[in-house]
Amino acid sequence: MAVASVSHGGFAAPVHEEADQLYLETRELRVQGFLLFMVSDLVLFSSFIFAYLYLRSSGQGWPPPGGPKLDLALAALNSGVLFGSGATMHFALENWKHRNFMKFAGWMVTTIVLGILFLSGQIVEYVKIGVGWGTSGIFGAGFFTLTGMHGFHVFAGVIYLTVLLLQATAGKYTFAKYTGLTLGTLYWHFVDVIWVVLFSIFYLL
Amino acid sequence: MAVAAVHSGGIADHIHPEPRGFVRKYLFSLDHKIIGIQYLITCAIFMMLAGLLAEMIRVQLMKANGGIMTPDTFNAVFTMHGSTMVWFVIIPLLTGAFGNIVMPVQIGARDVAFPWLNMIAFWIFPIAGLMLYASFLMGAPAAGWTEYPPMSLQGQAGTSMWCAAVFLIGIGSTMTGINFLVTILKMRAPGMTFTRMPLFVWGQFVTAPLLMIATTALGAALAALFIQRQFGVAFFDPTKGGSPLLWQHMFWFYSHPAVYIMILPAFGILSEVLPTFSRKPIFGYKMIAFSSCAIAILGFMVWAHHMFTSGMAPQLQIPFMVLTMTIAIPTGVKIFSWTTTLWGGVLRFNTAMLFAVGFLVLFTLGGITGVFLAAVPFDLHAHGTYFIVAHFHYVIAGGSLMGALAGLFFWFPKITGRLLDERMGKWSFWLYMIGMNGTFLPMHWLGMWGMPRRVAVYDPQFQTWNQIESVFSFVMTASILLVFVNVIYSMKFGKPSGPNPWNARTLEWQISSPMPYYNFKHVPSVFAAPYDFAEPLPYRGLEEELTDSPPPVPAGHH
Amino acid sequence: MDATLAHIERVLAFVVGIIVFFVAAIALKNDWDSKGIENQVFKGMLALLALGAILAILASVNALAGKGVEL
Secondary structure, eight states: OOOOOOEETTEEOOOOTTHHHHHHHHHHHHHHHHHHHHHHHHHHHHHHHHHHHHHHTTSSOSSOTTOOOEEHHHHHHHHHHHHHHHHHHHHHHHHHHTTOHHHHHHHHHHHHHHHHHHHHHHHHHHHHHOOOSSSSTHHIIIIIHHHHHHHHHHHHHHHHHHHHHHHHHTTOOOSSOOHHHHHHHHHHHHHHHHHHHHHIIIIIO | OOOOOOSTTSGGGOOOOOOOSHIIIIISOOOHHHHHHHHHHHHHHHHHHHHHHHHHHHHHTTSSSOOSSOHHHHHHHHHHHHHIIIIIIIHIIIIIIHHHHHHHHHTTOSSOSOHHHHHHHHHHHHHHHHHHHHGGGGOOOOSTTTTOTTGGGSSOTHHHHHHHHHHHHHHHHHHHHHHHHHHHHHOOOTTOOGGGSOHHHHHHHHHHHHHHHHHHHHHHHHHHHHHHHHHOOSSSOGGGTOOHHHHHHHHHHHHHHHHHHHHHHHHHHHHHHHHHTTTSOOTTHHHHHHHHHHHHHHGGGOGGGGOTTTTOOGGGHHHHHHHHHHHHHHHHHHHHHHHHHHTTSOOOOOHHHHHHHHHHHHHHHHHHHHHHHHSHHHHHHHTTBHHHHHHHHHHIIIIIHHHHHHHHHHHHHHHHSBOOOHHHHHHHHHHHHHHHHHHHHHHHHHHHTTOBSSOSSOOGGGHHHHHHHHHHHHHHHHHHHHHHHHHHHHHHHSOBOOSOTTOOOSGGGGSOSSOOTTSOSSOOEEOSOTTOTTSOOSEESOTTTTSSOOOOOOOSOO | OHHHHHHHHHHHHHHHHHHHHHHHHHHHHHTTTOOSHHHHHHHHHHHHHHHHHHHHHHHHTTSSOOTTEEO
């Protein structure tokens, strides 16, 4: 098993030959476990999506009487921002794989900033909409619950990515062993994919 | 067929040093065997609480009108009885307790894939239980363990606490499901292909995705109910545009797979106990394994059979009826295979075997009434009556719980190095059979005669049978108490069992009792399924396990 | 003023959508032959990201708009 060189930006991480087999097997377990966690998270979103579609098809019309209309332009831009952050996250991981710490860090920061921009856009939208979660009938039940859950996942992701960046800077990952970064990228893409579905069912349906 | 490479430096060679000190060894243990015992003890405590609530129900029902409590209190009592039994006794017992103690050893692993997650999942359990019982202090939930709106939207602040408590334990369940699934997929000993796995492991393997997927769906429903109650969000309240039927769909989409979570591991236990005490290979190994998969998958497709009278779209009734009846087929395959396993075997009727055979009879009875209930015309008459109560108690108390008791008597020597007392065990079994059947058999005809469930007072024509049931329920309680006494007594005074008192063939019986913290000195390799009693053991590398040779050396550093 | 803001939003959404689509599609093409469950999941998510970008583009020009939406 080839042991990769481990210095980046002046930080060196220790490498143990015999740890490689252990690392590989542990990595397998962590990746599988994380994928399964994402499946269960998908079930969580699917349940609420079912609830929204069920309520929406109850004959009250959408939006329900007196309910607000959504701003497509703002949402399209916000979606672009979030999808863009998926692209920048991809670049970040690619640069790590190509052993370029500075570019990795740059793209990570960009991703985090775009994530925060997305959250700000959501807040702007919520304020524009103006109605309450519990006072807007099935609109609140569907829209605010789902986009709120998603926003919480984005918020958690922003924190998660920040922690990963700090860990990477502190030398926790090597260019050969960076499972945490891979998992973070998976999570961030997952959050993007959920938004593809939510964007479709709230703004395009 | 994924065979994990376990030579030079992999996880199987990565042995942690023995934990020292009470806290690391017993309180916050990462060892799956200790965690499993912690689950066992916690389940026992909740079982006593739920049993107490059950006896309160039975005492109330001895009189047709005016028992020992108000109807409102009675509602809270049966709600908490059901909630405790399902989520805080049966599910953690069969997955967290038996799954943790036995499964990793049966696959030749040193622990589960994520020991920290395992520990956290366990500690969530007593905390969630405390939360649940705290709801008694604020007005306990009182709409049944199914908490249908609109009733669950009203009064009883404890209902919100119930949502939070069950949501929390659901998180623990999901963690356990992920943990077990990855463990079984990735950490089997070399040579242990899926068709060489013990059937108990198959049981845990098909249950794990249910734990993961179904429980999360329940979490969504509970979260929705919580935010409806606390923030007025219009999910289930029809005055705000919501739908009570939505709750039923969301709740039952989980709760039907939940009943398979409650039975599939018990099926697995049966598949270990029956061949061991028949000295015969299990009949139809592959059919049992695949039928478990079929049950797990089909279990997601039948939830609306709980909703035939709910007012849902009538055209859904027939499809759900047909799908529900279909589940009887793989289940029947198992019953047939187990019965054929016994046929022509040299049967040894110790307590574990008695409970296993009892399971076979009583679960079949419960399953048959399930097929009756699958038929829409019958269910329209039986829904909401004691017939339902009879059905599910037969499959849970006659199925799941008896399977768990068989497992307890079977694996107690492996856990403690001592046998449970056989005399007490046999008394427990017969008292249980008499008590359980006496309590729940009459419920079938009470239901047919029209006695509704969840009522504190009822028509006096039903009183005699209710009194009979209550008397028998005390017999059943006595049998369970006797099991507890047996456990406590045998831990100290039980006959030493040695490593393999049953001459069983799965891997856990090839190491010493109690099991050492490292499980195996050397991870064995496997070259056949363990059930062929005519052949020598299908393992290589176990020579040193029962000798005095030193334990394996811990890794120098992590 | 509002109409101009919406106009800017749409233009940006359109441009970003196009960029993201090509990034995702090229990444997908480059990784097409990779094996293992983890890489299959990555590929699936890149494909969905590309789809998302297309939806953002279509939304930005009002080619796709839902019932509850103000254009």
